[in-house]
Amino acid sequence: MKKLRIGIILGGMSSEREVSLNSGRNVHDNLDPELYGAVPIFMDAEGRLWVIPWQLISQNTTLDISDHLEGEARRIAYEDLKREIDFAFISLHGKYGDDGCIQGLLELLNIPYTGPGVLASALGMDKHLQQKVLMSEGIDVPRSMVVTAWDWRERREAVQKEILERFSFPFFTKPTREGSSVGVTRVDDPAGLAAGIDAALQWDNAALVEEYLDGIEFSAIVLEDDGEARVLELTEIYPQSAYYTYDDKYMPGRCRKFTPPKNIPRETADRIRESVLRAYHALGFRSYGRIDGFCLKDGRILITDPNSSSGMAPSSFFFEQAASAGLLPGMIISALIRNALAIHRDKKGPL
Template sequence: MKKIRLALIFGGLSPEHDVSLVSAGSVYENLNPQKYDLFCLYIDRRGMWHRVSSPKHLPPPEEAGGFPLPLIDGKGFWERVDVAFPVLHGCNGEDGTVQGLFEMAKLPYVGCGVLGSAVGMEKTFTKLIVQRAGIPVVPSLDFFRERIQQARESVVSEICAHLPFPLFVKPSTGGSSVGITKVKGAESLAEALTKAAAVSPRVLVEKAIDAQEIECAVLGDRMKAEASPLGEVVPFKEFYDYEDKYLLGKTTFHIPAPVDAALSQRLKEQAVLAFHALDLYGLARVDFLLDRTTGEAFLNEVNTLPGFTSISMYPRLWQEAGIPFPQLLDRLVELGLKRYG
């Protein structure tokens, strides 16, 4: 059987560069070498592309080599591969930009398309679309970076007038909890807004609720998508920030999540509904907040290129459903190729 020539792409310009390397290492180790002829492409922090042997063998940071696209190794590249598998988290990776590059090159690729990636990356627009589909979201306000920089006092006043404390202030784009602050009073708002605005051109301010964090993995295409069993994330810290996710290693995961069957079914249906409403494809992780006081469930965010690290929920949830990691990767590659017939 002829092997599939697969370009595994990782690194990138986003603050989630290091997370991408860990995810790509897991994908690399679980792709069946009998099925795939791998081309590993590392994007360094300058945006230059390097052909490397694996995600663990990277050029030193001070090395000035590499090539800008569409040149790899000094010559045309895309015609040498059958499918791209981007494992790029954050901006310039899961926001539709690299997906647009693949579309222009007529190269099949794993994961969501340009529109779904762009909308899923922008939390403000995700909220608007899933609300229109009838899925509840937490009350929020959003502000452009320029307004925060030029009229911060009016932004603080507007937030205090419309949302109760505590609040979460977060970048509207981005992931891995980079730039998020939990704010308990007005005196801390300005600093939190500045921090989030340094990461994203739009800042989202949400009412904080005491909630279980429930996650659901979705796999499929525009005609048929399926939801995994649910998982619960129990942060070691007050909330699930970057340090808690990737550095401390003390977060607890419950798979399956301790919720009753009726609620589990409803959240899985909402995850699939959100997947289709946002025009997602291939894979997504849909995160919910379950209010401990009222029992209400809210869609928190959608991750169009979820982590593939050893602790990441997406592969673990499908493992619970009976789909091991290598088989899950096969399914994702098949979906990517299927989109192009």
């Protein structure tokens, strides 16, 4: 039997391209060679696609890979992707990666792929719009206020005044569309306010100001199997910094994570899983997703960060929760591909 050619797309144009390399490398190394043929596809910083030899994914950074492209890799046009692969395992994160862009391209080429479709991916990326959708479905989200780059330029004083009236310290500022805690600031005093908004606006044209949530942070992987979405065991997060920063997320040995949770009672964990599942469906997610939030001291459950993709490094939430369900990395990757193929087979128009 001819093996299905799985294009593992990694790298990309976003601030999370190094995270993507880690994810893609791990997916590649755990792809079942009996069932699938791996085709590593590198997206460079300009969005061009290259079929790279597997040896290159062991390079440490996307820049190191880029140094080897001319000569060792094969540049392909977008439409040639159809000739190279039968299925796309999207290991990209962030802008152009899990925000609907690459999904749109794959739809046009009629190549099935992992994760949600165009609109759901875009919603998963946009923290402002996803809150509106979740609220309309009665799902609790943090209180927030959006500040556009125009607001900040043209009416800064009024905006600052409004923020100080509506939020007490500390509060959070973040870009509407980023990930991996890039551009996120915990603002502790008036002096930090402008720096927080400026930092967020470096990454997008709008910033979100959010009330501070004092509680336990959790992360939940949702996996669709045979048409039914189910939530894996939750992970409770204990950052070593003031919040869950980029270093906490990716530096080895830095952050404590408990799967199953240590301090969330079973009954609360069940309610969290219920909210997570509702959020998954409200946003139109398919295939899989990772939905993060907080459980507050008063028992309220808030959804803060629904993601249409998840980091897939060895000790990521994805593989930690899979392990808790008795699934080896190779098993869950195969299940993801099998289920995504079924989802794309049944769709009417773009996913």
